[in-house]
Amino acid sequence: MNRHATVIVALTLALGACSQPAAPAKNEAAPAANTTAAAAPTSQADIDAIMARHSAGVKAPNVEAVLADYADDAVLVTPPGMASPTGVYAGKAKVGEFFSWLTSPKNLPGPKSMVATTEMIAPDTILFRWTQFRGTPQEVNGTDVFVIRGGKIVFQSVMPKP
Numbered sequence: 001m002n003r004h005a006t007v008i009v010a011l012t013l014a015l016g017a018c019s020q021p022a023a024p025a026k027n028e029a030a031p032a033a034n035t036t037a038a039a040a041p042t043s044q045a046d047i048d049a050i051m052a053r054h055s056a057g058v059k060a061p062n063v064e065a066v067l068a069d070y071a072d073d074a075v076l077v078t079p080p081g082m083a084s085p086t087g088v089y090a091g092k093a094k095v096g097e098f099f100s101w102l103t104s105p106k107n108l109p110g111p112k113s114m115v116a117t118t119e120m121i122a123p124d125t126i127l128f129r130w131t132q133f134r135g136t137p138q139e140v141n142g143t144d145v146f147v148i149r150g151g152k153i154v155f156q157s158v159m160p161k162p
Contacts, residue, residue, distance in 0.1 A: 041123035041124050042123075042124050042148045042149070042150075042151060044120065046148075046151055047118070047120065047124075047126060047148060048118070050069045050148060050151070050153065051116075051118050051126065051128065051146070053065065053066075053068070053069055054066060054069060054153075055114065055116060058099065058102065058103060058111045058114070059111055059112050059114065061099075061102075061103030061108055061111070063096055063099045063100055063103060066099050067092055067095065067096050067099065069151075069152060069153050070092050070095055070152060070153045070154075071092070071149070071150075071152035071153065071154045072091065072092050073090075073091060073092075073154070074091070074092055074095050074152070074153055074154050074155065074156070075088070075089065075090050075095075075154070075155050075156075076088075076089040076094075076095045076098055076155075076156045076157075076158065077089075077155075077156070077157045077158065078098065078157075078158040079158075079159070079160070082158070082160070083098055083101045083102070084097075084098075084101075095156075109133075110132040110133065110140065111132065113132050113133050113134070114130050114131065114132050115130070115131050115134060116128055116129060116130040116131075117129050121145075124147055124148050124149055125145065125146070125147050125148075126145070126146040126147075126148065127143060127144075127145060128143065128144040128145070128146060129141070129142075129143050130142055130143070130144065140160055140161070141160070141161055142158065142159050142160035142161050143159050143161075144156055144157060144158050144159065145157045145159075
């Protein structure tokens with residue numbers, strides 16, 4: 001049951017990250033019609049560069065370098081209890097807490113051993129398949145989903161396989 005709740009939370013947050021901005025509040029002026037074009041999808045070259053910097057920063061470990069590619073309002077979701085009780089990190093500072101945990105001396109051997117592949121599954125949406133300790137009894141793998149807008153990561157789910 002807990003696994004299903006995690007998937008539901010991750011999908012809900014992913015949809016929220018991909019949705020259109022809310023209408024302006026009563027006291028805010030609405031933007032002029034058709035003055036702002038929709039953001040163009042992030043290019044494959046830019047996505048490849050972001051993902052390469054992400055992996056290198058985690059392995060370094062360099063949390064500041066990792067966070068450089070996250071939007072200020074980014075959301076990261078992990079299974080509850082993995083690194084925090086809720087598994088939800090909202091905002092760049094909270095996302096930094098997750099990466100500080102991930103790159104701590106206790107956990108760092110896993111990320112340092114990580115090999116990963118990326119696949120664009122929709123515009124601005126990347127499937128990141130990873131394996132740590134490949135070919136050993138400690139092997140663990142999983143899949144992350146990243147949503148990138150305007151050259152910044154706005155959403156990430158971390159889904160290790162049980």
